[in-house]
Amino acid sequence: MPNIVPGALWKPIDVGNRAARRKGRGLIGHIAVVNSTLLIPGPLSTRPSDWHFYLPKNPYPTGERFAQLIDLDLQSWSSAAGNATCPAFESEGGIGADVNGPWTPNQIESAAIILAYLHRTEGVPLQDMVNSLPTSRGFGIHRYGIDPYRVAGGEKWSSVYAKACPGDVRARQVPQIVARAQQIAGGTPAAPTFGDDMAVISSPGRGTAVVGPGYFRQLNAEEAGNTAPFGPVVQGNDRQFDLWRSIALGGTTAVWSTTVFRADATTDGKGTNVPALQELADAKTQAAAVNAQLAGFQAALAAVDTGKGGVDVDAIRAAVDAAVRDSIQSIDVTVNTKAAQ
Numbered sequence: 001m002p003n004i005v006p007g008a009l010w011k012p013i014d015v016g017n018r019a020a021r022r023k024g025r026g027l028i029g030h031i032a033v034v035n036s037t038l039l040i041p042g043p044l045s046t047r048p049s050d051w052h053f054y055l056p057k058n059p060y061p062t063g064e065r066f067a068q069l070i071d072l073d074l075q076s077w078s079s080a081a082g083n084a085t086c087p088a089f090e091s092e093g094g095i096g097a098d099v100n101g102p103w104t105p106n107q108i109e110s111a112a113i114i115l116a117y118l119h120r121t122e123g124v125p126l127q128d129m130v131n132s133l134p135t136s137r138g139f140g141i142h143r144y145g146i147d148p149y150r151v152a153g154g155e156k157w158s159s160v161y162a163k164a165c166p167g168d169v170r171a172r173q174v175p176q177i178v179a180r181a182q183q184i185a186g187g188t189p190a191a192p193t194f195g196d197d198m199a200v201i202s203s204p205g206r207g208t209a210v211v212g213p214g215y216f217r218q219l220n221a222e223e224a225g226n227t228a229p230f231g232p233v234v235q236g237n238d239r240q241f242d243l244w245r246s247i248a249l250g251g252t253t254a255v256w257s258t259t260v261f262r263a264d265a266t267t268d269g270k271g272t273n274v275p276a277l278q279e280l281a282d283a284k285t286q287a288a289a290v291n292a293q294l295a296g297f298q299a300a301l302a303a304v305d306t307g308k309g310g311v312d313v314d315a316i317r318a319a320v321d322a323a324v325r326d327s328i329q330s331i332d333v334t335v336n337t338k339a340a341q
Helices: 096-100 105-122 174-185 238-250 252-257 277-304 314-330
Strands: 026-029 054-056 088-091 138-141 199-203 206-212 216-220 231-233 259-262 270-277
Touching: 026 105, 054 105, 088 105, 096 199, 105 174, 138 174, 199 238, 231 252
Parallel strands: 026 088, 026 138, 054 088, 199 231
Antiparallel strands: 199 206, 206 216, 259 270
16 A cells, blocks of 8 residues: 555655665655646656655645655655655746745645654654754755755765756745644644535544535534545544634634633622623723833832832822723724724
């Protein structure tokens, strides 16, 4: 049985009698310099290179985020001396103005999913590989093994001099991919994507539902067992399920209308639910008031410290109250509720 990352679009290619890969080292990222959503290498007899994975800028219509072409137990012809130990992905982009553009959110998520899978199945550390030294492990980019970027003693991953693959901007996204892989390994699932197609979300307390732009439908037990037409089920906790439902029905700004629990003395300790944006505004108002009071007390202490005496407590209290009012008025500038609607 081939070693396939769960959720990948499996598009196996002919690799002949390909050598096995030594596991546990890492993953190497490339840019394909094409605007193709699925890049398949040519015939084995004339093929100069191939790759384990291909990462499109956006998920496929069938719901998969990325494609897998080669069994992870085998080597690919992608990174020269790195082939023996590291699987590799090619990614859509690198053409024209995108030559030094960023990886898209889907490509970042895809790379993180693959890296987290290698961590779970092979013990690959979730870290930046930094260079192509044989002892370096984690997630690396192609140019780590390309002169003049290659460090002394590092493996050579290409014979082309000064090839900047995958580009400066994508190189700076390595920590983001590593951080996301750490989240996935820790149990934080990927958020569903809402393009033209539907997605299936599920959580222990909410069950399973089909969501899409402006659409939500809870599934019964029989329907929940037949979600294949919609692609992989995105698993999360109950709060994530509620968030995804809000995003599907109202867009990303709907997050601010999501209610959060607030416990205070006015509700006899029972608490109440308020919109998230209101909670933010109230919190900033309280913070501003506290800051103003502190400023007033500091001024009072400074007056006392002069040793002149004659401190007017009522005057200090009035000054503090005035500072609180001024600070609260500034909330209109720091919290713009209209922008979040």
